[in-house]
Amino acid sequence: MESAEAAGLLREHGPGGLPRFRTYRRRWVLLAAVCLLNCSNAMVWLTFAPVADKTAAYFHISLEVVNWLSTVYLLISIPFGVVATWVLDSVGLRCAVILSAWLNMTGSIIRMFSVLKFLSLGSQSYWYLFIGQCICALAQPLIIFSPTKLAALWFPDHQRATANMMASMSNPLGVLIANLLSPALVPEGKHIPLMLGVYTVPAVTACALATVGIHEKVPPTPPSASATYSTSQPFLTGLKMLLRNKPYIILAVCFGGGIGMFTCFSALLEQILCEKGYSNTSRFRHQAITLAISSSLFGFFGFAIYPIAMELAVECSYPVGEGTSTGLIFVASQIEGVILMILLQALTVRVAEVPSSTCTLGQDGSLDWTAPVLVLAGLCSAMACFYVIFFHTDYKRLHAERNRGDLVKAEDTATADTPDA
DSSP states (O other): OHHHHHHHHHHHBOGGGOBOOOEETTHHHHHHHHHHHHHHHHHHHTSSGGGHHHHHHHHTOOHHHHHHHHHHHHHHHHHHHHHHHHIIIIIOHHHHHHHHHHHHHHHHHHHHGGGOTTTOOTTHHHHHHHHHHHHHHHHHHHHHTHHHHHHHHHSOHHHHHHHHHHHHHHHHHHHHHHHHHHHHHOSSGGGHHHHHHHHHHHHHHHHHHHHHHOOOSSOSSOSSHHHHTTTOSOHHHHHHHHHTOHHHHHHHHHHHHHHHHHHHHHHHHHHHHHTTTOOTTOOSTTOHHHHHHHHHHHHHHHHTTHHHHHHHHHHHHTTSOHHHHHHHHHHHHHHHHHHHHHHHHHTOEEESOOTTOOOOSOOSSEEEOHHHHHHHHHHHHHHHHHHHHHOOOOOHHHHHHHHOHHHHHHHTTTTSEEOOO
């Protein structure tokens, strides 16, 4: 009996009594599943935004109704975001990823019903789209909140930021793909069924990969000292701690506002540009290069800080669980995004029909987006300045790890992957 206990202790501790940390090769499968799922969900979200005018004409609805297919993501994720943080920190990463994968696939398939003539009659076509978008919107908080949790639980400290970056940046990658792919697939409204079918493929693939490839909510042996103490605070206690954390509140308002602005910009860009004479390929008056550069800079500098901000949220709120700390920021961003979507559309001014307009709705007059764009630019500048001036914090998780000297020394031995059974 004593020898068996000694063997068990030897497996859990290395030479000198230091804790033993291990990494597992299957963590890359988990990362691939989260990346593909995050990318697919973002593609579903912005499926119709780059071809809003053609979508409105195909389904015989207004632009405002088309915008709801994007706005519903923001509205649903506000209340469900709180549920998603509880699922991640209380039930586990495996449940959150698999549930989001099935929701995303189910919603994508239901959207296909809108173009099946024997199932969709009249206004029913739009409702299939809307219900499908709602189901996919339920998946968004679960998968958006997962990168920091995945990085903390499965990756050693020297790979944690990289894993979080890859999983987080797959979401704006999905936004980029949607903005390029939708106009390419839908030169005319009759090609919308093809677009819906193409977007269903990555959703089904991500669901299969998550369901088959994810078997555990945590690795058998933690990869790092911080993973040993992950989610050390109960969910409600963590929420109370966050609401009393001044640096975290500033980060949530400023970075959440940045995500909200990016959401508005992505969802409304096609409508803003078509009134100025740009088609879905943005070729007009030799400004395509200028437009591409400005949009690229917006995305590069805007989302370059996305994974850093997620890690910073965990650092300044430690020992609150990773799902709760990143989830609350996302909920704040969706609230700000809804407010901005409503505000910017309210600030538009209807003007006489512009001859150069490429909007194909045939409405009486066009919408002038000059004032909304100026308001959006002003808010971006104001929030950036506010963050730089007022945000100051300690790196609480790093300090806690340094104070556990033996754990940090032992963590340095976790360099080789353990083969999967």
